[in-house]
Amino acid sequence: MNRPSIKEVAKKAGVSISTVSRVLNNSAPVSEELRKKVEAAVKELGYYPSNIAKSLRKGKTKTIGFILPDITNPFFADIVRGAEDFLRKKGYTLILCNSDQNGEQEIQLLETLISKHIDGLLFTGTGSFNLLLEEKIRKGLKVVFLDRIIQGINSSYVIVDNKKGMELLLDFLIKSGHKSFIFINGNKETFSAKIRYEVFVEKMEKAKLEYKHYFTNFSYEAGYNFAKKIRKLPHAIVCGNDLIAYGVIDAIEEKGYRVPDDVSVTGFDDILFSKHFKPPLTTIRQPKYKMGMKAAELLIKIIEENKFLNRGIILEPELIIRKSTKELKK
Amino acid sequence: MNRPSIKEVAKKAGVSISTVSRVLNNSAPVSEELRKKVEAAVKELGYYPSNIAKSLRKGKTKTIGFILPDITNPFFADIVRGAEDFLRKKGYTLILCNSDQNGEQEIQLLETLISKHIDGLLFTGTGSFNLLLEEKIRKGLKVVFLDRIIQGINSSYVIVDNKKGMELLLDFLIKSGHKSFIFINGNKETFSAKIRYEVFVEKMEKAKLEYKHYFTNFSYEAGYNFAKKIRKLPHAIVCGNDLIAYGVIDAIEEKGYRVPDDVSVTGFDDILFSKHFKPPLTTIRQPKYKMGMKAAELLIKIIEENKFLNRGIILEPELIIRKSTKELKK
DNA sequence: CTGTTAGCGCCTTCAA
């Protein structure tokens, strides 16, 4: 595209380029007369300053990278939206990168983003340690981890209190009389899956309940396939996320059982559709939009105040009771 | 972040910066000896070339902007994914912008993107005419319209054959014996809503069927609220998209009717969840991922071959028959 | 095969 440069504006206005720069950025006083001339020239030429020249000069791009597993997953879409809304307000722009939870991909994307001179990074990665990322953080790359923390890397993060979420859920289930459980969890390596697993086992042991636990992955298919193979139904099937729960419910109903009459099923996340699912899903709501927003806010703070505040923000989950669970007789 | 520049690499390797540039880009022969030195220096310093300096120099940023209504809508998430996958393979990067279908917002975003020197733009806007966009296109901005065309602007586009989709759907419904229809359509201004409306009326008139048509908007709530007010059920309720259909079905079932026994309901789009909805939704599948991919492909072609090929790609929709419609006795 | 240099568009001293 044919773009006029500051030079052309200056020429048309009959002033120096510094004067143009000054009126554009209001960075120093300019006489009313010249200001008017410049403004006219800008308008006439349809001039837009080149952020990329500006970036080169200033060493800041006003651009944030976001590496996440998959934007197609409604859970992440909400988070991205929260981040983008905040960033835009602050004059930043978002570069989106899908990693498919692939560690090598993540590294490549990171390299690209660094080459693009991002001012900061929002990162929802695989849980596994990332050498390059760690090195870049040491060298001053500003990062906020989102939803997942990487062990061994010291940085800021925004997560939801998974422990509390799981406790809320299990307490509710236990209180309403469920005594045997199967937990169909998501990816083993995942930060949240691990925590949920721990809480689950702890609760079960403590209440001396019958339980089984399995790692699968966070998808409808995983839930469906797994549930197809269940022979004896427990009182409750706890799922690693809502998608798994959908799969489980469909599989169970295909086998001729009914939810929640024959078995209670719960999700985790509360994505958009869960309230429309049949039966509407009892689940733990994660404040997704807020998570994205808070992470962006924290990142910008770190960038603009140039502090190395390693802060963790832990958001509160919420128990959403709908129709996929029932009250059991004691 | 503290980044080494090409100068520092040159110094450490004991060569000139042009030599460094040459080995980095393989742009001219360099002796094995110097090459090795350079590579060692690059590695040692953890050097990444600055794409932004490169961009300034070359006048290309390898960056594509994408303005769309809302990433939170699964329909668009799939499209974005298709675009991003293709762009990444080609070495491009995607800047995502949510416009919420707001015309002024669109203009602002466009200005930002232009300032960021995007090489091209993917655009899914409101249907309404956009003066700034039109001017920029005239000045050489490369744009591919996606899913929606703006009347009066001459440019490339990728859309789905809405006319055909609607025909497929109505032919199926008519053939299976439905004789009275209500069409709960989406936003009036929208390109696809308009076309679907036209086809609908035409088909109805031609087959001399009883029908009503309403514009609402493309949301669950719109479908739900509207359906709540329906007094007399037709044979079929045709919806502007899947979300509307979900709302309609829920509202109708709350009123004590059954889908499809008392009324057939159809969607449009076939988003992720529609096959899991209960009843699974009969709908028209739009090849969303492919749409994003094709649009990106076309855009890159336009950019790299620097041709002004104004090409329209029209993708084929597909009728997906599931359980929300039934065969009526003639 | 290698090094020197101009300049992409902008901001920011510095001097006037």
Next chain:
DNA sequence: TTGAAGGCGCTAACAG
């Protein structure tokens, strides 16, 4: 209040 000039990091002539 204004203008001239250097330089951000890089590539692409140009010269050797």
